[in-house]
Amino acid sequence: MNMVHMIQKKKEGQVLTREEIQWFIKGYVAGDIPDYQASALLMAIYFQGLNREETFQLTDAMRYSGDTIDLSPIKGVKVDKHSTGGVGDKTTLVVAPLASACGVPIAKMSGRGLGFTGGTVDKMESIPGFRTSLEPQEFLDQVNETGMAVIGQTAHITPADKKLYALRDVTATVDNFGLIASSIMSKKLAAGSDAIVLDVKVGDGAFMENLEDAKILAGLMVDIGTDAGRRTVAAITEMGQPLGLAVGNSLEVIEAIETLKGKGPADITELALKLSGIMVYLGGMAVSPEEGMEKTRKALEDGSGLARLRQFIQAQGGNPAVVDDYSLFPQHSVERQLVAEEDGYVASIEARRIGMASQQTGAGRATKEDDIDLSAGILLCRKVGDVVKAGDVLAVFYGNDEAKVDAAVAMAAEAFTISSQPVEVPQLIKEIIGLQV
Ligand code: URA
Numbered sequence: 001m002n003m004v005h006m007i008q009k010k011k012e013g014q015v016l017t018r019e020e021i022q023w024f025i026k027g028y029v030a031g032d033i034p035d036y037q038a039s040a041l042l043m044a045i046y047f048q049g050l051n052r053e054e055t056f057q058l059t060d061a062m063r064y065s066g067d068t069i070d071l072s073p074i075k076g077v078k079v080d081k082h083s084t085g086g087v088g089d090k091t092t093l094v095v096a097p098l099a100s101a102c103g104v105p106i107a108k109m110s111g112r113g114l115g116f117t118g119g120t121v122d123k124m125e126s127i128p129g130f131r132t133s134l135e136p137q138e139f140l141d142q143v144n145e146t147g148m149a150v151i152g153q154t155a156h157i158t159p160a161d162k163k164l165y166a167l168r169d170v171t172a173t174v175d176n177f178g179l180i181a182s183s184i185m186s187k188k189l190a191a192g193s194d195a196i197v198l199d200v201k202v203g204d205g206a207f208m209e210n211l212e213d214a215k216i217l218a219g220l221m222v223d224i225g226t227d228a229g230r231r232t233v234a235a236i237t238e239m240g241q242p243l244g245l246a247v248g249n250s251l252e253v254i255e256a257i258e259t260l261k262g263k264g265p266a267d268i269t270e271l272a273l274k275l276s277g278i279m280v281y282l283g284g285m286a287v288s289p290e291e292g293m294e295k296t297r298k299a300l301e302d303g304s305g306l307a308r309l310r311q312f313i314q315a316q317g318g319n320p321a322v323v324d325d326y327s328l329f330p331q332h333s334v335e336r337q338l339v340a341e342e343d344g345y346v347a348s349i350e351a352r353r354i355g356m357a358s359q360q361t362g363a364g365r366a367t368k369e370d371d372i373d374l375s376a377g378i379l380l381c382r383k384v385g386d387v388v389k390a391g392d393v394l395a396v397f398y399g400n401d402e403a404k405v406d407a408a409v410a411m412a413a414e415a416f417t418i419s420s421q422p423v424e425v426p427q428l429i430k431e432i433i434g435l436q437v
Contacts, residue, residue: 003027003037010044018057025061025160035167042164042173050178055220056227058178062186065160069109069136069192074143076105079279080193082184084217085117087205087355088242092120092150093256094264094272095279097308100148101299102276102292104283107143108150109157109191113364113372116205116355118252121152126250126329126374130318148312158186180207181220188225195231195282197275198222202430203240205351211236211430222434231282236431237271241349241384244268248363248377248398250329257323260306265383267428273297274429288437330375332398334405340388344418349384353415354395360408361399373400378412385425388418 001023010016024041027033050058071078079099083089096106110132113119121132132152134142142149161183168174188196198221201207202214218234225232244265246255258264259272277286277293286292299305306323314320322328358364362373376399382388394416399405 003033003041007037007040007044010041010048013048015051016054016057021054021057022061025058025065029065029160029163038164038167039171039173042168042171042179045179046173046176049176050182052223052227055178055182056224059182059186059189059224060228062158062160062164062182063189066158066190067154067156068190069157071107071140071192073140074105074107076103077195077283078107078193079104079195079197079283080108080188080191081197081199081275081279082188083199084184084201084207086201086239086243087116087118087351087358088244088247088252089118089201089239090123090244090246090252090256091199091268091272091275093123093253093309094259094268094305095276096148096150097260097312098272098276098296098299098305099279099283100312101304101308102280102295103285104279105143106148106150107139107193109153109187110150111153112368114368115366116352116359116364118247118249118364120150122372122374123249123252124150124318126253127313127318127322128328130313131316134316142315146311146315148308149316150312153187157190161186175207177213177216177220181217181224185221185224185228189228189230193230195279196225196233197279197282198232198234199271199275200234200236201239202236203238203351205242205355206239215431215433218431218433226434233278233282233435234433235275235278235429236433238426238428238430239351240426242351242354242380243271245380245383246377247354247358247380248361249372249374251377251379251398253322254326254329257306257309260300260309262300267383269300270428273300278432278435289435330373332375333400334398334402336397336405336409337393338395338397338409338413338416340390340392340394340416340418342418343389344420345423346382346384346386346388347417347419347423349380349382350415354378354380354412357397357408357412357415360411361397361405362401363399375400376405378408383425385423
């Protein structure tokens with residue numbers, strides 16, 4: 001096989017074969033194919049696209065480019081959940097204990113945050129003592145014994161995706177549907193669950209900024225999962241404003257705990273019940289998604305979801321007392337407020353800008369190597385549609401560096417738009433794709 005021929009073929013819009021795609025991924029990971037030829041192929045794919053079979057083959061080649069996780073020693077139908085990333089998205093920390101409390105084993109790998117989006121692994125590390133890295137046997141045993149384990153992605157999973165993603169980042173080829181879908185799904189498939197629930201975010205704080213694009217991406221990922229023999233469902237959900245009120249690591253864990261206590265914001269509660277309900281259905285613990293939701297609502301109301309979170313924290317070395325005593329989380333020393341300058345209705349809270357402001361407080365990282373302040377972040381006091389009066393507090397900012405927190409307030413001030421007219425609240429769950437009942 002010949003790289004120049006492959007680039008030429010894709011440049012002309014021809015279809016690449018399974019053998020060619022596998023040869024490319026193998027050669028690129030091994031270092032036999034140089035970055036300049038891989039870049040040229042990526043750019044040809046960017047302009048000519050990949051059909052369903054090519055997208056599946058690329059996913060499959062990346063999936064098997066490193067270790068894959070065998071979850072078969074875990075009893076039951078394992079269901080994974082993945083969000084394409086957003087601001088204030090602590091859904092996993094609510095969904096996983098609820099689904100687990102309803103009998104679905106959760107054996108999940110999560111990522112760290114980068115830029116304006118957060119990551120579950122960072123959030124969990126704000127719990128004193130919590131370990132996000134477990135030995136493989138420990139991981140499997142914990143799920144069998146307690147019903148749930150969540151760890152950081154191991155270094156040896158999908159090395160092809162790691163290498164290609166870094167190349168896409170510097171060759172302006174990230175924002176291509178087939179490349180994004182294959183990148184995400186290669187990791188999901190390598191992680192070994194039997195079924196997958198995807199939360200595809202749409203809006204200014206997400207990868208996909210409009211509904212049409214989100215539907216294309218969601219459809220592609222559902223097709224890949226289905227072609228790989230995994231029941232795969234995608235929910236397309238709002239990310240025009242942050243999810244919930246908390247943005248920042250320990251702040252989001254506290255909000256997740258409050259949600260499991262039945263005192264969470266309406267949006268995160270609704271989304272968590274919907275996604276966990278679908279997981280319970282896919283996991284065979286309910287005859288319909290509706291019954292799944294009834295079960296997860298019960299797990300919320302009777303406290304079994306919260307009890308599962310407590311058990312999970314303890315099993316991974318964390319201090320479960322954080323569930324009752326939030327002062328055990330890392331503490332901030334600086335606090336500032338942003339107040340409304342006029343009366344009216346909150347028309348928008350740009351998620352991306354709030355995410356960037358949260359990063360500015362110290363809660364997020366600009367590069368993978370940055371340290372983060374686990375106590376830092378933003379608590380919104382208003383959501384889109386709410387009434388405000390001049391002087392009302394719109395948001396509170398936390399951190400340990402005065403200059404950073406002040407800069408975050410200035411940045412976040414631009415995120416709010418106040419209207420003199422009442423505002424319609426955007427629909428939270430816009431569409432569900434791939435749900436067969
Ligand atoms: N997230 C991923 O894992 N891969 C992409 O290509 C984009 C977002």
